[in-house]
Amino acid sequence: MEAVTTAQPLAVDQIHTNAILLESGPVTIRYLSDTEEDREFAAKVTIEAFERKVVHATSRGSIPDIQVYYANSLRGRQPTFYERHFIAEYDGQKAGSCVIRYHGDRELFPLRDEDMPPVGCTDMCGLFCMGLAANFEIYIAGKCCVDHIGVNSEFRGKGIGKVLLDMAEIDAKRKGCKAIYLYVATTNRAQHLYERQGYIIKERRTICCCGYWCMTGEREFARMEKILEGDKENC
Template sequence: MSMSISVRPARKSDAAEIALLVNIAVHGSVAKGWAQDKQAEGTYEPLEVGRLEMLKDDTPFGWRSAFMAEADDEVAGMLLGYRKPDAREPVPVNTWAPMRPIQELEAEAHGRWFISMLGVHKTWRGKGIGSVLLDHAEAQAKNTQARGQALVVEDANAGARKLYESRGFSVTASRPMVPFPGTPQHGSDWLLMVKE
């Protein structure tokens, strides 16, 4: 019996699930930043700060840019992505140091559909969820007339790199990592991978 995987646009009510999958996608690193955020006071949980971030309507990094993969009546994974403007956008001066190299690489993805996050729950990995989400990203790139797709990945994330390379992505730029406070570093460079 084959498993049915569907992808749907996220709803506002998915904000907590999106925050969780964003944190999974970056191996727990982003929750460290959320814990230090001024919004964290009184939340008792860094992922609550992430949920509040995902609820924002005025940013591409929120629920409106997410797509949820569902299988067996549950959320199995999430894709967060958006069409980058054709003109290159400068990286804000006050960008948090660990995020600066990532933001610099993202800035080079102008004109492309940018896969900001792709997260899959542990029990669903290796079951085709990531491939279905990448198919959806490709459809979004075509629908928005992007000149291709782009994403940023750690050099040490061999499994993800292999998946992306099998889908036609190749490395076009890199930046040295700046460690996230209190989180072990898994590689030495962030890589921009592009599919024209």
């Protein structure tokens, strides 16, 4: 078992994006910073994690444009935004990312039209459909949502996903959340990781006969949840 070290919560004016929040062996976790390098990495690893859905909604040739869109969406945000985004490093190399959300964050961090690079009508329609699917994933009051998590293909199998999930739980507990949850396609092997972390399936969702398939290329999603014991802020 690797030793795990966590930092004490920082006041907003003390937060430094390069400060280590969690350390487990060669894996360290910090906040995302508003730098081109961090934005491009987070976009790359996120689109890589959702490549199948992105290609289904748009096309493989559109992936570079979608990465630009995601990177742009991380630029020039308020400090709280970056506290919801974690970057994992393995022996000092960026290896993964995780994004968490709380109730009210959809309004706090709205989508911005100016972030979207010029794309064709077909791709725009596909992204709109993906957005509709995402809107079915509500942020429940009193709970933390793992919005998405991804590990660079070069670093998979090294426990990075587990440490990112540990960090999400630490943040949720600090805010007094009673549970943490996520949505995952029922065909996704990552379910096994979530089960090992203590998540259990609370519900399965489909839309009509092929609604999710049309939007994302997946037919069914599961909401998995883990009970926490928070004792600080109100989540």
